[in-house]
Amino acid sequence: MKTEYGQFILLTRPGEILAADSIDGDGEWLMLKSGGVETSLYRDDLVKAYRVKQDGPLAGVANSAQLGAGILRVEALVKEFKETHPSGGRPLELVLFGAASLALTILPSTTTQDLDMVAPGQFIEFLRNKKNQTNLDIEVLNPYILFYIGSWRERSCRLIGYHQTEIQVLHPLDTVAQKLLRIDREKFDIKDKPDINQVINLLRPNESTLLQILTENPARYRLADDSELDALERNTAWFTSEHLPNWDFARLKAESQKRRSEMMRRDGIKPLKDIDMGTGLGLDPINPHDLGTP
Numbered sequence: 001m002k003t004e005y006g007q008f009i010l011l012t013r014p015g016e017i018l019a020a021d022s023i024d025g026d027g028e029w030l031m032l033k034s035g036g037v038e039t040s041l042y043r044d045d046l047v048k049a050y051r052v053k054q055d056g057p058l059a060g061v062a063n064s065a066q067l068g069a070g071i072l073r074v075e076a077l078v079k080e081f082k083e084t085h086p087s088g089g090r091p092l093e094l095v096l097f098g099a100a101s102l103a104l105t106i107l108p109s110t111t112t113q114d115l116d117m118v119a120p121g122q123f124i125e126f127l128r129n130k131k132n133q134t135n136l137d138i139e140v141l142n143p144y145i146l147f148y149i150g151s152w153r154e155r156s157c158r159l160i161g162y163h164q165t166e167i168q169v170l171h172p173l174d175t176v177a178q179k180l181l182r183i184d185r186e187k188f189d190i191k192d193k194p195d196i197n198q199v200i201n202l203l204r205p206n207e208s209t210l211l212q213i214l215t216e217n218p219a220r221y222r223l224a225d226d227s228e229l230d231a232l233e234r235n236t237a238w239f240t241s242e243h244l245p246n247w248d249f250a251r252l253k254a255e256s257q258k259r260r261s262e263m264m265r266r267d268g269i270k271p272l273k274d275i276d277m278g279t280g281l282g283l284d285p286i287n288p289h290d291l292g293t294p
Contacts, residue, residue, distance in 0.1 A: 004291055007052035007065035008032075009072065009283060013045040017072045019065035023291050030291060034066065049291060050283035057275050060108040067100060070115040071277060074138060075165045081126050094119050095146065096159060097170040097178055099195065104159065105272050106172050107198055117167075118143050148223070149177045150216035158274045162283075172199045173213050173269065177220075180239060183231040193238070200243050209269060210244055215256040 003024050010018040010032070018039065020032040030046065032039045058064035078092065096104070098116035103109075115138045119127075127140050146152060155171035170178065176199050179192040205213075214220070214236070223229040233249045240247050 007058075007063075007068075008286075009050045009052065009065055009069045010041070010046060011048040011072075012041065013047055015076075017069045017076065019063075019069040021063075021065060025291055035063065043291075046291075049286040051286055053284055056283070057104075057277055061103050062109050062111045063103075067103060067112070067115075068277075068283070070100070070138060071159070071161055071167075074115065074117070074167070075161045075163045077127065077130065077138075078165050079163070081123055085122055085126065092120065092123060093143075093168065094123075094165075095143075095156070095168045095170060097145075097175055099191075101170045101175055102172060102195060102199070104169060104275055105157070106202055107195070110195065110198075114139050116141070118146055145178065145181075148181060148217060148220045149174050150213060150220075155269050155271050157272045160274060160276045162277045169272075169275065171269065171271065172203060173205060173209070175199065176239075177213050180214075180235045181228070181232055182235060183227055185231070185234070188231075188235055192235075196239065197242070207244065207246070211247070211252075211255065212269070214244075214252055215259050218256045218259070221253040221256050 003022055005022050008020045008023060010020060012018065018032060018034075018041070020034050020039075022033045024031040024033075025043070028043050030041045030043055032041055052058050052064045052068060058068050061067055074094070078094070082092070095118040096115065097118065099110050099112035100115050103112060117138060117140045119140045121142065124140050124142065127138065152170060152174040153168070155174060156168040157171070159167040159169050161167065176196050179188070179196055182188040182192055220232070221229075223232060236249045236252065240249070240252070
């Protein structure tokens with residue numbers, strides 16, 4: 001029995017899209033491993049297999065196969081959704097944020113087991129029904145989560161999928177602003193603080209840029225829920241102590257109100273380069289029958 005190592009994306013006859021970092025073959029069955037989790041697959045159910053290219057858009061990403069498979073799953077779901085839900089001419093706006101957006105832009109070593117996305121309500125309901133039928137690893141949230149960030153659309157870049165689906169990817173600095181809204185203290189300490197520090201240390205934004213991100217939307221400091229506001233104040237206090245030592249929560253809040261009443265000069269935070277998965281797909285086809293054979 002031969003073991004294949006690498007980053008693989010597999011398309012199966014039941015319509016599943018699987019990721020694997022090793023594949024063992026034994027006759028009619030294949031044993032897939034992804035992040036230490038084993039899955040068996042009947043060889044005849046394997047329709048297509050790909051190896052992630054070392055020079056493609058996913059090159060260097062820690063769990064590139066899982067991320068690539070997730071993007072393919074999103075594209076398949078978008079296709080199905082559009083076929084069953086007339087849009088009335090309105091585009092389907094999808095926004096990728098969180099760890100996956102950081103992995104695809106500036107922090108390839110960031111690992112994530114799922115995709116965090118923002119989508120319209122109809123698509124969320126569609127996915128909720130799909131989750132009840134499948135083991136879907138896509139977390140989709142209401143656009144409300146972006147309401148308390150500033151002009152994120154001006155700074156986002158586009159992810160162009162394998163089948164030309166367009167997804168907005170949140171700028172890393174807007175991801176910082178979004179992470180500072182986290183209510184759960186333990187998750188903020190474990191997941192968000194390291195990511196925030198890495199983004200700031202890599203991009204090295206000046207004080208003016210950080211102030212723009214944290215004060216350009218006054219609604220940020222008018223959260224209706226007390227627990228949300230308390231969490232924002234707690235998380236912002238940590239952030240200012242680390243990266244804006246001359247500022248505190250109260251002063252940021254006052255500055256945000258000032259920017260509301262005055263036309264303040266804004267720094268030109270440039271979007272990052274678009275991520276085009278469709279160029280060469282970033283995947284090398286493999287003959288499914290060759291996998292695991294000596």
